[in-house]
Amino acid sequence: MMSAAIDAFLAMLAAERGAAANTLAAYRRDLEGAGEVAGDLERAGKADLSCLTRAWADLAPSTVARKISALRQFYGFCMDEGWRGDDPSAVLVRPQARRPLPKILSxxxxxxxxxxxxxxxxxxxxxxxxxxxxxxxxxxxxxxxxxxxxxxxxxxxxxxxxxxxxxxxxxxxxxxxxxxxxxxxxxxxxxxxxxxxxxxxxxxxxxxxxxxxxxxxxxxxxxxxxxxxKVSPHVLRHAFATHLLEGGADLRVLQTLLGHADIATTQIYTHVDSARLVALVNERHPLAAARAGG
Incomplete structure (x- = not known):
């Protein structure tokens, strides 16, 4: 049954990856929600999953990306267990979601x-x-x-x-x-x-x-x-990270200090620093000054 496969997948996440209760609950909601549209996930094919694209049409790109990630991990687990030999979630195209740059303080x-x-x-x-x-x-x-x-x-x-x-x-x-x-x-x-x-x-x-x-x-x-x-506890955390990176801190060290499980989360600060450098060039470069003087 689909619920048994999901239960086994969640048990693996808890035992092998140390996933927190909130994380497990989110995975369950995403998988069971997909199953309500596509049918039994353990037996679903690409045609069954393709209808999810229409069902998720009004959702934010970040939400769709999270749901697709849950499905891909689930099917990877099913293949590892020998329950199926393919991953039908490949039919789902992950949307390109841009994370907003965090507010920073100078x-x-x-x-x-x-x-x-x-x-x-x-x-x-x-x-x-x-x-x-x-x-x-x-x-x-x-x-x-x-x-x-x-x-x-x-x-x-x-x-x-x-x-x-x-x-x-x-x-x-x-x-x-x-x-x-x-x-x-x-x-x-x-x-x-x-x-x-x-x-x-x-x-x-x-x-x-x-x-x-x-x-x-x-x-x-x-x-x-x-x-x-402009100021909040989280903005001060962002300032800590951004100013360390500006000072030459290694991204992996920053990941450890911030407690990010995924380096991709930490990489947002490279974009913040890049944005600061672009603004600096636009404001201070001699050609920008000459253009402004016209």
Missing amino acids: HAEVERFLTQAEEEAAGDKPNAVRMLALLELLYGSGLRATELVSLPITAVPRDAPFLSITGKGGQQRMVPVSRRAKEALGRWVAVRSAPGSPHLFPSRTGYISRIRLYQLVKELALRAGLDPA
Whole structure:
């Protein structure tokens, strides 16, 4: 039965690739949805699958690409198991989906942002010191918002300048902590008043939420004279990655630091850097200046 084949495929993803529960649920939705249109996937041929193109006509290219990827992996598994000798999903043409370039902040904007946080933390008020520590880790270590707010107090480095992070899918990685971030963390731990909490950034109900972090970052951006629409925890993570790449960081190293499972995800930053270089040429090249002077 189709459901048995899908169950076996998902079990393989969980056991051999360590796929997270959300990932497995997404695969199941895509495969079962395709089966509702094309029939029993285990026995479907190219003619059966070709009708999916019409069924998916109104979906975003990225969504269609994800569904096709799920089918190709499923049929690859079926062939490995000897359940069939061909892959009918070859009839489906993957759309060319361009990922939007992430928003980025310039070095000057980041410096302005951090300077505002440092000035506010000068009096050692706990909330201001906490904000400085949060920012130093967002920009200095490239953490995801969820990874940051859920850090345990035991994650604070003592001798080794690294944090042990549990990222997407429960994957573990080590990220470096800059001298600035380590100093900010030390200041925060000294004024943090939650002796019974296991969380580095505690709240009354556990740890501060991603939404609260988002609000705090927006509020600080406003006080720093920056457009709040341009700034978020994720934008600071992008700035970390982009500025490292501009400085000559290796893409594979960047992939490890960011916790990306696929190097293709990290490669978006090469496009960001290219876009910056094109803008620089258009604005600063002597011929551009001569043309503008006309």
